[in-house]
Amino acid sequence: MPTVERTCRTDAGLASELRVAVMRLRRRLVAERDPGNPLSIGATAVLGVLFRNGDTGVGELAASERVQPPSMTRTVNALAAGGYVERRPHPEDGRQVVVRLTEQGRATLLADRARRDAWLARGLAELSPEERDVLRRAAPILDRLAHHD
Amino acid sequence: MPTVERTCRTDAGLASELRVAVMRLRRRLVAERDPGNPLSIGATAVLGVLFRNGDTGVGELAASERVQPPSMTRTVNALAAGGYVERRPHPEDGRQVVVRLTEQGRATLLADRARRDAWLARGLAELSPEERDVLRRAAPILDRLAHHD
DNA sequence: CGGGAATAGTTAGCAAGGCTAAGGAGTTAC
DNA sequence: GTAACTCCTTAGCCTTGCTAACTATTCCCG
Numbered sequence: 001m002p003t004v005e006r007t008c009r010t011d012a013g014l015a016s017e018l019r020v021a022v023m024r025l026r027r028r029l030v031a032e033r034d035p036g037n038p039l040s041i042g043a044t045a046v047l048g049v050l051f052r053n054g055d056t057g058v059g060e061l062a063a064s065e066r067v068q069p070p071s072m073t074r075t076v077n078a079l080a081a082g083g084y085v086e087r088r089p090h091p092e093d094g095r096q097v098v099v100r101l102t103e104q105g106r107a108t109l110l111a112d113r114a115r116r117d118a119w120l121a122r123g124l125a126e127l128s129p130e131e132r133d134v135l136r137r138a139a140p141i142l143d144r145l146a147h148h149d
Numbered sequence: 150m151p152t153v154e155r156t157c158r159t160d161a162g163l164a165s166e167l168r169v170a171v172m173r174l175r176r177r178l179v180a181e182r183d184p185g186n187p188l189s190i191g192a193t194a195v196l197g198v199l200f201r202n203g204d205t206g207v208g209e210l211a212a213s214e215r216v217q218p219p220s221m222t223r224t225v226n227a228l229a230a231g232g233y234v235e236r237r238p239h240p241e242d243g244r245q246v247v248v249r250l251t252e253q254g255r256a257t258l259l260a261d262r263a264r265r266d267a268w269l270a271r272g273l274a275e276l277s278p279e280e281r282d283v284l285r286r287a288a289p290i291l292d293r294l295a296h297h298d
Numbered sequence: 299c300g301g302g303a304a305t306a307g308t309t310a311g312c313a314a315g316g317c318t319a320a321g322g323a324g325t326t327a328c
Numbered sequence: 329g330t331a332a333c334t335c336c337t338t339a340g341c342c343t344t345g346c347t348a349a350c351t352a353t354t355c356c357c358g
Contacts, residue, residue, distance in 0.1 A: 014281065014285055017289075018273075018287075018288045021295065022175045023190065023191075024214070025291050025294055026175045028215060028296075029171065029172070030314095031215075041168075045169055057336090058336060058337090065176075067176070067315090068316080068318080069337085070316095070318085070337070071316060071317075073336065094324050094335095095335040096335060120164040120167065120294070121163075124163060124167075134287050134290060135167060135287055137283045140166075141280050142171065142174050145174055145269070147177075148272045179316080191345095206306080216346095219307085219310095219346075220344070223308095226308095242354075243352075245307080246307065
């Protein structure tokens with residue numbers, strides 16, 4: 001059922017097929033994560049940002065995930081309730097809240113990293129080296145697309 | 150903020166970064182569609198399948214979108230309520246329901262096609278030809294990943 | 299031919315995760 | 329000092345996925 005091989009020649013066709021492929025792949029990614037993993041895929045992404053960038057404000061987290069602030073507040077609430085992050089007051093600006101990865105959050109993130117991408121990595125392993133190389137180059141482009149104005 | 154350029158060397162890193170990029174891009178795609186478009190992005194994908202493949206059963210639609218049957222029933226309900234598709238009895242098998250694109254559904258799909266991918270196409274237009282080529286080759290691979298077992 | 303298993307779809311209800319609107323607390327600028 | 333702005337949160341809604349359980353139909357086998 002090669003719905004995607006078809007109209008990829010034109011740019012409009014590329015947009016259309018890319019959209020369908022991204023929608024389907026993300027649906028699988030959400031469905032296929034480890035059932036024992038207590039973290040949702042969105043919460044996991046936030047832990048990843050904190051791990052890479054260190055302490056971060058709620059608004060900044062929202063911007064980095066292209067989400068509205070209330071959505072990020074809810075995600076941070078869930079993470080804080082689980083002990084994965086903690087809220088601290090900003091030292092200078094009383095309006096801001098600094099979100100910090102706890103030791104438990106860091107440990108959970110590291111321990112789950114390998115497992116989390118198991119399904120996708122298994123799929124990647126079945127590709128040819130050339131195909132993996134295409135995806136390696138495509139990933140940053142997709143991310144830039146997601147952030148363009 | 151090049152969160153994706155980083156760990157893409159290893160396969161586990163590729164899986165991780167690809168996942169993040171796909172999640173973010175799909176979020177943008179959902180958020181950026183034409184506000185005047187009455188069809189959700191999932192409903193649009195179903196119309197596209199019907200347009201490409203002709204009359205299709207609910208179960209087959211569910212399988213093609215990698216969704217459980219009840220989810221597809223709901224999507225088809227919404228489409229039928231809007232007059233975009235109609236249900237017909239299967240001529241031989243009384244259990245099956247055949248979903249058919251109506252003239253209105255076809256017209257809506259064709260009229261919206263150009264607009265629907267406007268945001269993504271605009272983003273694609275800002276890429277270099279080489280980058281577009283990477284995506285052109287990546288799209289079918291992503292779709293195969295979404296369907297692999 | 300009759301009855302149990304299998305298949306297609308639906309209904310009901312739940313959860314995740316987006317959103318907007320509105321409000322509180324803190325900061326800034328005039 | 330007060331008005332406007334910023335950051336975050338609360339409250340509530342909507343979409344869209346899921347599972348469980350049900351109906352209707354078909355298939356198969358004894």
